Amino acid sequence: MIESLQSDWPAIALTLKLAFITVLVLLVFGLPVAWQLAKYRGRFKPFIEALIALPLVLPPTVLGFYLLSAFSPQSFLGKLWIDVVGEQFVFSFTGILVGSIIYSMPFVIQPMLAAFTQIAGHAQLSASTLGIGRFKTFVFIILPMTRASLVSAATLGFAHTLGEFGLILMIGGNIPSETQVVSIALFNHVESLQYESAHALSLALLIISMVSLTLLYKFNRSALPLGIGAGK
Amino acid sequence: MKFKLSHTIKRSSKQEIRFALEEQYAIDSKILGIFGQSGTGKSTLLKVLAGLIPSADYSLQVHGQDYENIPGASNPCVYVGSDAVLFDHVRVRENLTLVIKHSASSQKSQIDMLQVVALCGIEHLLNQPILALSSGEKQRVAFARALLCGKSIILLDEAFSALDWSARLYFIGLLSKLKADYSFGFVLVSHSLKELALTCDHIWVLQEGKFVLQSVLDDALDKVLISSTQRGDKAEGRQENLPINGQTLFSVLNLKYRGVDPLDEQLEIWELPGDGKHAAQQVIKRNQSRDASSISLTHDVIAHVIDADKISLTHEQHLASSMLNRVLVIVTSIDEADSYRADYPKGVVVTMSANGQVMRSLISKRSYTTMQIKVGDSLFAIFKAL
Numbered sequence: 001m002i003e004s005l006q007s008d009w010p011a012i013a014l015t016l017k018l019a020f021i022t023v024l025v026l027l028v029f030g031l032p033v034a035w036q037l038a039k040y041r042g043r044f045k046p047f048i049e050a051l052i053a054l055p056l057v058l059p060p061t062v063l064g065f066y067l068l069s070a071f072s073p074q075s076f077l078g079k080l081w082i083d084v085v086g087e088q089f090v091f092s093f094t095g096i097l098v099g100s101i102i103y104s105m106p107f108v109i110q111p112m113l114a115a116f117t118q119i120a121g122h123a124q125l126s127a128s129t130l131g132i133g134r135f136k137t138f139v140f141i142i143l144p145m146t147r148a149s150l151v152s153a154a155t156l157g158f159a160h161t162l163g164e165f166g167l168i169l170m171i172g173g174n175i176p177s178e179t180q181v182v183s184i185a186l187f188n189h190v191e192s193l194q195y196e197s198a199h200a201l202s203l204a205l206l207i208i209s210m211v212s213l214t215l216l217y218k219f220n221r222s223a224l225p226l227g228i229g230a231g232k
Numbered sequence: 233m234k235f236k237l238s239h240t241i242k243r244s245s246k247q248e249i250r251f252a253l254e255e256q257y258a259i260d261s262k263i264l265g266i267f268g269q270s271g272t273g274k275s276t277l278l279k280v281l282a283g284l285i286p287s288a289d290y291s292l293q294v295h296g297q298d299y300e301n302i303p304g305a306s307n308p309c310v311y312v313g314s315d316a317v318l319f320d321h322v323r324v325r326e327n328l329t330l331v332i333k334h335s336a337s338s339q340k341s342q343i344d345m346l347q348v349v350a351l352c353g354i355e356h357l358l359n360q361p362i363l364a365l366s367s368g369e370k371q372r373v374a375f376a377r378a379l380l381c382g383k384s385i386i387l388l389d390e391a392f393s394a395l396d397w398s399a400r401l402y403f404i405g406l407l408s409k410l411k412a413d414y415s416f417g418f419v420l421v422s423h424s425l426k427e428l429a430l431t432c433d434h435i436w437v438l439q440e441g442k443f444v445l446q447s448v449l450d451d452a453l454d455k456v457l458i459s460s461t462q463r464g465d466k467a468e469g470r471q472e473n474l475p476i477n478g479q480t481l482f483s484v485l486n487l488k489y490r491g492v493d494p495l496d497e498q499l500e501i502w503e504l505p506g507d508g509k510h511a512a513q514q515v516i517k518r519n520q521s522r523d524a525s526s527i528s529l530t531h532d533v534i535a536h537v538i539d540a541d542k543i544s545l546t547h548e549q550h551l552a553s554s555m556l557n558r559v560l561v562i563v564t565s566i567d568e569a570d571s572y573r574a575d576y577p578k579g580v581v582v583t584m585s586a587n588g589q590v591m592r593s594l595i596s597k598r599s600y601t602t603m604q605i606k607v608g609d610s611l612f613a614i615f616k617a618l
Contacts, residue, residue, distance in 0.1 A: 126317040128304030129282050130381040131335035140334055145321040 005200045010177045011185035012204060018181060019161035022100040023154050026108040034109050035138060038116035056106045064170025067099055096172035096179050100161050108157035115149035148220050155216040159209050262411050265428030266421045268438035274421040278387040283307035305336060310383040314390035316374035320362040324354065324373050328380055337382035342414045345380060351406060352376040367394040385417045404431045405534055429484050430535045481540040481581065483592045487515055499617055504559060507588035516556040517618040536618050540594040543615045545582060555614040561586045563609045584613060
């Protein structure tokens with residue numbers, strides 16, 4: 001069992017790397033987006049919210065297919081990408097990263113948006129009238145206040161990226177160490193009737209997901225506002 | 233501080249709240265009261281002043297400096313609402329220190345955290361999480377936090393509404409002390425004229441977004457229900473338009489603290505100061521545990537409110553009675569109660585001067601005719617310990 005896992009190590013490492021970078025990018029870009037969107041009251045708000053939520057309901061293969069057609073080397077965007085970056089977008093790590101970012105976006109942005117919407121108005125107004133500037137309010141008040149939701153957002157995004165399959169198959173294919181993530185390696189094992197390896201890999205994925213969610217629920221309780229989580 | 237206001241606020245597309253002022257209001261006031269019934273735009277007005285409503289147009293002059301349409305953080309006013317929004321992810325102490333550390337104006341603060349904590353009576357709360365506080369405690373902390381942010385004008389929107397009446401009186405008295413010692417200015421919104429009467433030097437009465445009356449306390453409002461010093465004359469009434477239904481008739485007495493009653497430690501002796509013509513008179517007050525912080529406010533004169541229907545009148549100086557207070561007064565005017573306000577019971581309002589301060593008694597027509605009270609009579613106003 002251990003040997004079979006060893007041969008799958010590149011897939012596991014690639015999956016963890018993909019999930020980690022995806023969450024990182026989503027946190028860096030998602031925080032200001034969610035913060036601005038929480039304060040935005042314009043008429044395009046429902047549209048923007050729908051756009052962010054779309055990957056929740058869209059079959060991953062649809063998303064993958066659109067990305068594949070948009071960035072195929074024959075397309076305008078695909079050619080542009082090759083000209084600028086020097087390598088093609090589809091069937092590359094960058095390709096599956098961009099796909100993952102879009103695919104996991106609602107899982108990261110929605111908890112942040114909910115947290116910011118709930119507290120943004122009140123806490124921000126009171127900080128503002130007390131003379132605390134916008135940036136300081138965000139960094140010293142809003143972020144610490146919403147840390148529980150931020151941790152949830154990151155963990156959910158991470159766990160969700162671990163389990164991607166259809167999207168990656170569409171846009172990334174099945175290239176070992178480049179685009180072959182755990183779920184695809186698992187699919188390969190089953191296809192070639194290597195059930196022992198399939199079991200080992202499934203178990204590894206199950207454990208990683210279970211552990212990250214358990215950690216989330218354990219530590220997030222203490223990150224809740226003081227007085228709620230204590231003593232339970 | 234001086235306010236000049238002229239602005240229109242769109243509350244929603246259908247409902248427009250308009251502070252339509254033909255002329256700009258400019259007043260010079262350190263403690264300004266804004267009075268009006270619910271929904272007349274009191275809170276909106278304060279939020280406009282604090283720069284929290286971006287669409288509003290206003291100007292404000294503080295210490296000779298003009299401010300126009302300044303957004304929240306750099307606005308010279310800090311808004312404190314009745315809902316006391318605190319930063320609930322940290323304890324009370326950090327709520328105060330966050331403001332001291334990060335507020336752009338906090339280095340201008342003339343008062344330090346220790347003083348504020350003591351004055352607001354929140355030492356025992358410092359290590360408490362916000363979610364463990366009662367709404368009254370939250371209001372204390374919110375007020376303390378506002379004092380520490382370094383802004384000199386504090387807008388209080390029913391900010392003490394969750395406190396019990398004695399704590400509320402304490403904080404209202406505290407405003408005068410803070411004004412005197414640290415030159416804070418306050419704007420108070422309340423639907424209780426009594427509360428405003430105790431501390432404000434000016435009152436604005438607001439009705440449907442319009443100022444229907446601007447008044448120095450002992451001026452026109454006095455005719456309606458407030459009495460303060462040296463007013464007993466009849467101003468011509470426009471009071472039928474005022475949004476004061478449901479407010480009881482009362483008067484305000486400014487008294488000096490003299491000490492605990494030697495005969496009964498549950499009572500305190502206060503003094504109605506002499507006015508040259510009359511010697512000082514004694515007034516007895518119940519010794520309320522004034523506030524958890526039990527800080528005595530050091531200014532020597534404190535305002536007290538007495539409802540007009542709690543004051544009886546007598547010609548007899550030595551009438552035996554359980555009423556502890558007997559104050560010599562001179563009748564200055566006599567009016568039918570319903571000429572004051574349609575919602576008052578039928579009766580007679582006797583306005584009197586007690587050492588120059590106005591007192592009002594609401595008595596029945598029968599008492600009035602039996603006693604044959606006339607303007608200029610000397611009488612005794614008797615009432616229970618305050």
